[in-house]
Amino acid sequence: xxxxxxxxxxxxxxxxxxxxxxxxxxxxxxxxxxxxxxxxxxxxxxxxxxxxxxxxxxxxxxxxxxxxxxxxxxxxxxxxxxxxxxxxxxxxxxxxxxxxxxxxxxxxxxxx
Numbered sequence: 001x002x003x004x005x006x007x008x009x010x011x012x013x014x015x016x017x018x019x020x021x022x023x024x025x026x027x028x029x030x031x032x033x034x035x036x037x038x039x040x041x042x043x044x045x046x047x048x049x050x051x052x053x054x055x056x057x058x059x060x061x062x063x064x065x066x067x068x069x070x071x072x073x074x075x076x077x078x079x080x081x082x083x084x085x086x087x088x089x090x091x092x093x094x095x096x097x098x099x100x101x102x103x104x105x106x107x108x109x110x111x112x
Contacts, residue, residue, distance in 0.1 A: 016093045023096040059086040
């Protein structure tokens with residue numbers, strides 16, 4: 001093990017849930033519609049998804065959000081919050097929600 005970081009074979013795998021995939025799609029379409037720019041939308045999605053490996057290396061990086069769901073953590077990126085939970089072998093990205101939404105109710109809604 002390297003200092004302060006788990007070895008690659010010790011890192012957990014990232015899984016992105018279907019609701020989180022839909023959230024990313026919805027965010028992308030919204031940004032394109034509002035800004036008229038695919039590049040801006042692509043950069044935002046990249047800034048969100050590039051954080052995912054951090055959760056595999058340091059699952060405790062996010063703030064505990066047990067009031068939304070037991071074991072859930074949230075991590076802010078720009079105006080969005082990435083929600084994830086650690087399992088025995090994975091870190092599961094469960095939702096990506098705009099920070100101005102009612103988080104508990106939006107999380108439970110499960111992207112329709």
